[in-house]
Amino acid sequence: MHNDIKEVLITREQIQDKVVELGQRLSEEYAGRNPLVICILKGAFIFMADLVKEISVPLELDFMAVSSYGASTKSSGEVKIVKDLDTSVEGRDVLIVEDIIDSGLTLSYLIDVLERRKVNSVKIVTLFDKPAGRTVDLEADMSGFVIPDEFIVGYGLDYAEKYRNLPYIGVLKPEVYNS
């Protein structure tokens, strides 16, 4: 285990099993359709790569980079689109792939942006959901794990751009972000 990690909250195997299950559920949900699957970078990059391999319907991919945390464990409240989509979403069935919903600010902002661009439908799949962090009314259509009110890292999620490559979900030692 990495020296900065206090505890492993979710193992690599638990994540793998959950991703397979979510992929199967999404394959049923989108049967007969051709969704545009949008990865919210950077955090969702590993989840996206693993998830789409488990979805059996034809689909297209696009990427959007959004940032609001920087080197903090609290949202700045200002959601910045760092990279926009390449594809038109007008009339498309959009599936947003997110790593975590915490305050809900990132996704409530993005849903608004996508609806103004006249999507046919938009749904959210998130691997992690932290309901205790919520400051706006926003729920995923599908979620993997409900997590406690702790700042988590690994499997794509960072603190100050570090720890994204850990294959499990860990809780940081408080001295790491208090120093």
Ligand SMILES: O=P(O)(O)OC[C@H]1O[C@H](OP(=O)(O)OP(=O)(O)O)[C@H](O)[C@@H]1O
């Ligand atoms: O529900 P919220 O409170 O808005 O938090 C969730 C968002 O915060 C993180 O992104 P971040 O801004 O850290 O960018 P990153 O994905 O590049 O790490 C995470 O990847 C989600 O996109």
Ligand code: HPA
């Ligand atoms: O708990 C978290 N960990 C990493 N990034 C995050 N962005 C929102 N919440 C979190």
Ligand SMILES: [Mg+2]
């Ligand atoms: Mg981050």
